[in-house]
Every structure is written in structure tokens, then in C-alpha cells.
Amino acid sequence: MSGASRAAARPFWVALFAGWVLLAAAGVWYAGRQQIPPAVAAPLVAAFLLEYGFYLIPGFRRVREVVADRLPVLVYAALLTASAVLPYGVACLAGGFQPAAFVRLLILTGVISFWYVFRRPAPSSDVAMLLLLAAIMLSKIFKAIYVFPVDERVDVLGQFMLIRLAAMVMLTIREVHVPGFGFWPTRSEWLAGLRWCAWLLPAGLAAGFALRLLEWAPNPAALQLLPLQFFGALWVIAYGEEFFFRALLQQWIEDRTGKPWLAIAAASILFGAAHLPFRQFPNWKFAIVAAIAGVFYGLAYRSGFRAAMAAHAITATLLKTFFRMV
Numbered sequence: 001m002s003g004a005s006r007a008a009a010r011p012f013w014v015a016l017f018a019g020w021v022l023l024a025a026a027g028v029w030y031a032g033r034q035q036i037p038p039a040v041a042a043p044l045v046a047a048f049l050l051e052y053g054f055y056l057i058p059g060f061r062r063v064r065e066v067v068a069d070r071l072p073v074l075v076y077a078a079l080l081t082a083s084a085v086l087p088y089g090v091a092c093l094a095g096g097f098q099p100a101a102f103v104r105l106l107i108l109t110g111v112i113s114f115w116y117v118f119r120r121p122a123p124s125s126d127v128a129m130l131l132l133l134a135a136i137m138l139s140k141i142f143k144a145i146y147v148f149p150v151d152e153r154v155d156v157l158g159q160f161m162l163i164r165l166a167a168m169v170m171l172t173i174r175e176v177h178v179p180g181f182g183f184w185p186t187r188s189e190w191l192a193g194l195r196w197c198a199w200l201l202p203a204g205l206a207a208g209f210a211l212r213l214l215e216w217a218p219n220p221a222a223l224q225l226l227p228l229q230f231f232g233a234l235w236v237i238a239y240g241e242e243f244f245f246r247a248l249l250q251q252w253i254e255d256r257t258g259k260p261w262l263a264i265a266a267a268s269i270l271f272g273a274a275h276l277p278f279r280q281f282p283n284w285k286f287a288i289v290a291a292i293a294g295v296f297y298g299l300a301y302r303s304g305f306r307a308a309m310a311a312h313a314i315t316a317t318l319l320k321t322f323f324r325m326v
Contacts, residue, residue, distance in 0.1 A: 012060040015183075019052050036150055043093035044154060051087040051160050058167035059183040059239075068172035077113040077173065084109035084165050087157055088146065096148040105145050105158075108136070112165055116173045126174075126252060133166055133244065138277060163240040170248065178247040180304025183235055192303035193310025200296035200315060207292055208323070213285040217324035230317045238312035245271045245294065246301040246308050260302070268294030279325075286325070 024045060031041035057064050068076055085106055092102075112132070119125040142158030170176045180189060208214035222229060245267050254263035272291025276282045293315060301308035 009060065009062050009066075012056060012063045015056055016053055019056070020049050023049055023052055034150075034152070036152075040094040040149055044091050044148065044150070046093075047087040047091035047157060050090055051157055054083050054087070055160050055164045056183075058164050058171060059181070061181075064168060064172060068168075073117055073173065077117050080113040080165060080168055081106070081110045084113070084161050087161065091146070091148060091154065091157065094148050094150070098145075098147065101145040101147065104141070108141070109161075109165060112169055115169065121174055123256065126248075130244075130249060133162070134274070136162060137244075138274065159240075160236070163236075163243070167243055170243075176248065176251075178243070178251070178305050180306045181243075181247070182306055183239070185304075185306035185310045189304050189307040190310050192307035193300055193312075193314060196296045196300040196307070196311040197314045197318075200293055200311065201318070203296075204289055204292055204315070205323075208285075208289050211285040211288065212326060213289060214319075214323045215326055216322065218322050219320070219324075222321045226317065226321060229320060230313060233316040233320075234309055234313035237316060238309040241271070242297065242301065242305060242308045242312055245274075246298055247305055250298055250301060264295060264298035267298055268292075271297075 027041070027045035027048065030036075031038070031045070036044075067079070071079070085102070088102070088105055112129075115129055115132075116125070137159075142155040142162075143153075146155040146158050148154050171178065171181070180186075185193060205214065249270065250263045250267035253266050254260050257263065268291050271294035272287040272289075275290040276284070276287045278286045293312075297308045297312050300311040
């Protein structure tokens with residue numbers, strides 16, 4: 001790696017080591033609070049730290065391209081598959097290893113990693129990939145795979161894995177161009193996100209109150225955890241959902257039809273439909289409000305991926321802090 005490449009990768013290493021320190025401390029604190037035995041807690045914390053490192057890679061262009069550009073695509077896809085199952089294998093040191101679950105995870109991640117190795121990019125293969133990712137996201141398959149001797153939801157490890165694996169496949173093998181892709185919005189992207197959030201709130205709140213979905217209920221506990229709530233929404237929920245619905249679905253529809261409003265409308269309707277299982281199925285009220293929000297996130301996306309992330313995260317944080325779903 002050249003000096004310029006090393007300098008460009010420096011923010012990645014800073015984020016990696018700072019995140020490891022914070023997550024390790026949080027993991028030790030949480031394990032002690034929940035009285036999780038060290039022999040169980042240590043592998044689970046290690047698995048999350050490992051997954052965090054992999055999760056960062058797609059958001060740093062120079063880092064993700066280093067390996068992708070230097071390896072044959074078959075070897076690269078195999079490494080992606082290995083990286084997807086490795087955190088699970090580490091977590092299994094806590095107990096609960098199930099060979100059948102491991103095989104299912106290996107097949108699932110292998111199909112995603114090798115999808116565009118054996119299938120040429122085309123509308124049919126792209127649609128099939130989106131349907132596969134949607135089916136996985138909406139299913140409860142990770143709850144059946146990530147089963148360990150604790151009461152906590154370790155299956156979120158699989159959700160993190162799916163987000164970054166799909167991002168790596170799409171960005172490096174499928175070579176999808178996503179304007180402004182990354183974790184931290186620029187000043188103009190923050191402003192665009194704030195602007196579209198400001199336009200969204202009146203429409204979204206009006207619909208939420210009219211449907212008797214929302215009620216004003218400030219949450220002091222959520223207010224105390226506001227930074228944690230916001231960055232969790234920004235770097236997990238918004239990052240994953242905006243990549244799928246805006247960077248892939250909306251962008252592909254616009255590219256193939258040449259009709260931006262059709263793309264925004266279609267992606268927003270499907271974004272709303274994806275929220276039908278929330279709490280109980282079918283949650284039409286939440287799906288309608290989510291579809292309205294999707295329109296404004298789609299408009300924010302026209303200022304860049306991170307602008308849509310910002311609009312999404314700000315909206316989600318405000319709703320969780322000051323409102324309650326009935």
C-alpha cells in the first residue's frame with residue numbers, strides 16, 4: 001500500500017481501535033450487569049469485536065478496494081464467505097454450536113458472496129438478489145442460527161453480518177456506484193438530512209396522529225441515551241435500510257426507467273411494506289407512515305447516501321425520544 005493509500009486508510013484504523021476499546025468496555029460492563037459467566041461472555045464479546053471490524057470495511061473505500069482489487073474474484077468471494085461465518089464460529093466457543101445451523105449459515109452467506117461470480121449483472125439477477133436479501137431480513141432465520149446459552153439477542157450479530165456482506169458484494173463484485181457512501185456525512189449532507197427531516201416531520205406526524213399510531217410521550221430515559229440512540233440509528237438502522245431501499249432499489253429503478261419520481265414512489269411503497277411485520281402483522285398504520293417517510297428519505301438520497309442516512313437517523317431518534325407508538 002502506498003503512502004497516500006496508508007494515509008487514506010488512517011481514519012479506518014482510528015475508528016477500528018477506538019470502537020474496539022469502547023465495545024470491549026461496554027461488553028465487560030454489560031456481562032457483569034447481567035451476570036453472564038466470563039467463559040460465556042468472553043467469546044461473545046470477541047465475536048462482536050470481530051464483526052465490528054468487518055462491518056467498518058465497506059464504509060472506507062480505500063480499505064475495501066485493497067483486497068478486492070488484488071485477489072482473483074473466486075478467492076475474494078471465498079474470503080467474504082469465511083469472514084461472514086468467522087464471528088459465528090468465535091461466538092460458538094461460548095457453547096451452543098450446532099452443525100446444522102453452521103451449514104445453513106455457510107450456504108446462505110456463500111450464495112450471497114458468489115452470486116455475481118456465477119451470474120452476470122442483469123435486471124433478473126439483481127431482482128433475484130434483492131428478493132433474497134429481503135427474504136432474509138424479514139425472516140427469523142438468524143434467531144434459529146445464533147442460539148447461545150444466554151438470554152440476550154445474539155442474532156443481531158447475524159443482522160450486522162448481512163448488512164456489511166451485502167454491501168461488500170454490491171460495491172466490489174457487482175460494482176454498484178453509490179454517491180456519498182460511507183459512515184460520516186459531510187456538512188452539506190448533514191444539512192440536507194436536517195432539511196428533509198424538517199419537511200418530513202409535519203407530514204409524518206400528521207399521518208401518525210390521524211391514524212392513531214403515535215402519541216406525545218417524552219421519554220426521559222431515551223433522552224439520557226440520546227447520543228447512543230442516534231448513532232445506533234445512523235450506523236445500523238439507517239445505514240442498512242438506506243443502502244437496500246435507496247442505494248440499490250431506488251437507484252436501479254431510476255437508472256432503468258429514467259423516472260426519478262417513479263423510483264422514489266416504488267422504493268417508498270416497498271419500504272413501507274417491509275414494516276408491515278412490526279410488532280404484529282399486518283401493521284398497516286406503521287407501514288403507511290414508513291412509506292411517507294421513505295419519500296423524504298428518497299429525496300434526501302438525491303443529495304447523497306449519507307444525507308438519506310442523516311434524515312433517517314434524525315427522524316428515528318426524535319420519534320423514539322418524544323413519541324410512543326400506540
